Amino acid sequence: MGNTSSMLTQYDIEEVQEHCNNTFSQQEIVSLYQRFCQLDRNSGGFISADEFLSVPEFAVNPLSQRLFRMIDGLNFKEFVLFLSAFSSRATLQHKVEFIFKVYDSDGNGKVAFSDLLDVLRDLTGQFISEQQREIVLTHVLEEAGYKKDSLLVQSDFMKILGNSGLKMEVEVPVD
Structure with a gap:
């Protein structure tokens, strides 16, 4: 192989x-x-x-x-x-593990506010200001029961994303 x-x-x-x-x-x-x-x-x-x-x-x-x-x-x-992680047969846990790895850029097993902000910056580019990103992210964290200084671990991601109806699927064409 x-x-x-x-x-x-x-x-x-x-x-x-x-x-x-x-x-x-x-x-x-x-x-x-x-x-x-x-x-x-x-x-x-x-x-x-x-x-x-x-x-x-x-x-x-x-x-x-x-x-x-x-x-x-x-x-x-x-x-x-x-x-x-993109298979329709993947468990929610597997998908959340994948997403966590994307956010945990230094691989320390924790995601800080700055990590979340970096991803949001990557996703939004110049469409919103840094201040707007911080406000949105702070609000999302507070809604989920976390603070700006929280260090999120994988189980926190599961708690936050577990009821989100997460769709992360790619169809593999079969000849």
Whole structure:
């Protein structure tokens, strides 16, 4: 499976399926493998952040810089695991874990007001002022029962996002 020019065996497919907690069907894994091989332009068995930029939807995503640290150097199994948060079969917990990693840019297991503000800045660009961002974010935190100086952990994200009707899904085309 390290060499992208080879075909996936049934064992490989089942191993990847188990690795991603069955969030993708076997047909979807085969389709994802084909896409992985297309993205892995140098056939090294890994996808670099630069290769991910060839996906237009990713290149224009305002959070792409934050995602780079999560995707640079992924092999196929890691690629599928990364994408599994976007599967319709992924649990809410799995989706929240993914979102938490996006916000926790330093990987310390805590998200500070400044981390939230950085993401909001990435998402809004020049459309709203820094003061407006701070006001909105402070209000959202207070509504959820937190203060501006709170350090949020993953369970806090689950509490905040748990009843939000979170939709984070991408359909994998199957040939």
